[in-house]
Amino acid sequence: MTSECRPHLPGRAWWQPKVSGVVILLALLTGCASFDQRAGFSDLRAAVKDRGGMPLTWNLGTELDAQVAEEVRELSAGKLTADTATQIALLNNRSLQATYAELGVAQADLVQAGLLENPMFDLGARFPLQGGDPTLELGVALGFLNIFYMPLRKRVANAQFEAAKLQVTGEVLDFAASVRAAFYRHQANEQRVALQQAIVRGLAAAWEVAQRLREAGNITALDLAGERALAEEAKLQLAAAEMARRQSREQLNDLMGFWGLQTAWDVDPRLPDIPTQPVPVEGLERQALSQSLDLGIARQEMIVAGERLGFNRATALLPDMEVGTLAERDAGEWEVGPTLVFPLPLLDQGQARIGRGAVALRRTQHAYYAMAVRTRSVARAVRDRVQGARSQAVYYRDILLPLRERIVNESQLQYNAMQMGVFDLLRSQERQIQTASAYIDAQLNYWLARTDLDHLLSGRLPRSGGAESVMPARSTGAADSGGH
Numbered sequence: 093m094t095s096e097c098r099p100h101l102p103g104r105a106w107w108q109p110k111v112s113g114v115v116i117l118l119a120l121l122t123g124c125a126s127f128d129q130r131a132g133f134s135d136l137r138a139a140v141k142d143r144g145g146m147p148l149t150w151n152l153g154t155e156l157d158a159q160v161a162e163e164v165r166e167l168s169a170g171k172l173t174a175d176t177a178t179q180i181a182l183l184n185n186r187s188l189q190a191t192y193a194e195l196g197v198a199q200a201d202l203v204q205a206g207l208l209e210n211p212m213f214d215l216g217a218r219f220p221l222q223g224g225d226p227t228l229e230l231g232v233a234l235g236f237l238n239i240f241y242m243p244l245r246k247r248v249a250n251a252q253f254e255a256a257k258l259q260v261t262g263e264v265l266d267f268a269a270s271v272r273a274a275f276y277r278h279q280a281n282e283q284r285v286a287l288q289q290a291i292v293r294g295l296a297a298a299w300e301v302a303q304r305l306r307e308a309g310n311i312t313a314l315d316l317a318g319e320r321a322l323a324e325e326a327k328l329q330l331a332a333a334e335m336a337r338r339q340s341r342e343q344l345n346d347l348m349g350f351w352g353l354q355t356a357w358d359v360d361p362r363l364p365d366i367p368t369q370p371v372p373v374e375g376l377e378r379q380a381l382s383q384s385l386d387l388g389i390a391r392q393e394m395i396v397a398g399e400r401l402g403f404n405r406a407t408a409l410l411p412d413m414e415v416g417t418l419a420e421r422d423a424g425e426w427e428v429g430p431t432l433v434f435p436l437p438l439l440d441q442g443q444a445r446i447g448r449g450a451v452a453l454r455r456t457q458h459a460y461y462a463m464a465v466r467t468r469s470v471a472r473a474v475r476d477r478v479q480g481a482r483s484q485a486v487y488y489r490d491i492l493l494p495l496r497e498r499i500v501n502e503s504q505l506q507y508n509a510m511q512m513g514v515f516d517l518l519r520s521q522e523r524q525i526q527t528a529s530a531y532i533d534a535q536l537n538y539w540l541a542r543t544d545l546d547h548l549l550s551g552r553l554p555r556s557g558g559a560e561s562v563m564p565a566r567s568t569g570a571a572d573s574g575g576h
Contacts, residue, residue: 132195132257139261143383143550145268146179150192160184168350172359174275177348181271182264184349191263198249198256205249208238244406248399255392262385262552269547269554271347273540275359278340280536282361285337287529288330291522295323298518319515363535366485371545373475380471385551387467390460397456401449408442470553477541485534493531496524 130150137148149160164184167176182188216229302319305311345355381387503520506512544554 130196131199132253133192135257136192136195136261136264139257140264143261143265143385144546145265145550146175146182148264149183151186151189168348168354168357170358172275172357174272177275177344178268178271180348180350182268185267185347186349188264188267191260191267194256194260198253202246202249202253205245206242208242241403241407244399244403248396248403251392251396251399255389255396258385258389258392262389265385265547265550265552266555267347269543269550269552271344272543272546274340274343274347276363276536276539276543278337278344279359279361279363280532281333281337281340282359283363283532284529285330285333286361287525287532288326288333291525292323292326292330294518294521294525295319295326298515299323301514301518363532363539366482366489366535366538370482371478371542373478373545376475376548377468377471380467380548381464383549383551384463384467384553386463386553387460388551390456390463394453394456394460397449397453401446401453404442404445404449408437408446467553471548474541474544474548474554478538478545481534481538481541485531485538488527488531488534492527493524496520496527500524 130152133148133150140146140148149156151157151160160183164180167180170176172180218227220226299319299322302311302316306313306316341355345351350357500517500520503512503517507514507517547554
């Protein structure tokens, strides 16, 4: 919207007081508008903390940054846990630091909405072709309707600023959950490597025994080749497990912002044990809805759409107006008079802008309802995953693993009594290791489900949609072979 006030002034004595009055008026209207890129960050930090998150710091090149760097060094000095790895990532990941700049952009838009357009000064002269005194024009142009539409603009910008704070809060919570899930996957990979190393050692021992038996003529060349194939396949599986461990370690390095000597961190090579008591999930849907940050974002988007629709309706018929004073000196005489310029709403009465705003508002209403339905569905899916993963992990821990241990012990007794061959004993040990590998997958499924549950209760829908899991490990040919 543009409007102009053009006092064309014949003398400096009249001109200077009027300019001062305009400046004073502008100062009163705009106030002490200033831009602070950290505006909103304190709200973000408090919101993350209230939702079960950890302390946040925005790296802006201050003395606080050195304290944060020291804290990161202290956290990485011992064995990392899921909590310490997440805290390091929240403090040290530069991509996350860049996300905070979205708050500064929204704050800048809010400040801009509260500012008037700068006054425009113009000076014009027309010289008669036949000679004589020139015609002079001198003026200042100032927005007029901007003054009245400023509150509407600020309401739209403020709604957008609140939406930006909610959106960045959600991104921080998503990031923290992704770090925690990556940490559990790396621990599982560490544990799988240890188990696969045990399998390689067992099959190498079986291969050595098979060589001696073949030299004694007690097994065929086919049996010997079979034992060697199992041992070689186990080496390939170990190499694959070590590669997966290196990849998951590098993913954590990326998330924690580590490079160089910082990458020499250590971690407990075993997943945490399954808690003895199940997590209470009664009323999970209700909790998920009441805590849902996604619903808050959808609600704020409705508010933004509503404010924009109100702005479009208010400015539909008269989006622009120019009011001013025209002063012109011609033939040594000054002529002064008012001017008024505004569009006639004959062809465009703002129907398209109002219609688009109404459609946008209706879209956000449907999106809000859909988000509520999805939140309920994801809550049920996560609840089932947590309960199912815990039941499976506990079954492995309390039933299958003790059973496999008993089988190995009984096999050892029979082998000592010369009632079982060495290969049967080795196969029973391999099956025990394979069951332990399946238990690792069950543990990982549980902790990934727990991460999604905590993420849901913090107010965000898990990125997996509540459906992420790891297929349990199956026994390899080494464990399923029939022995000799």
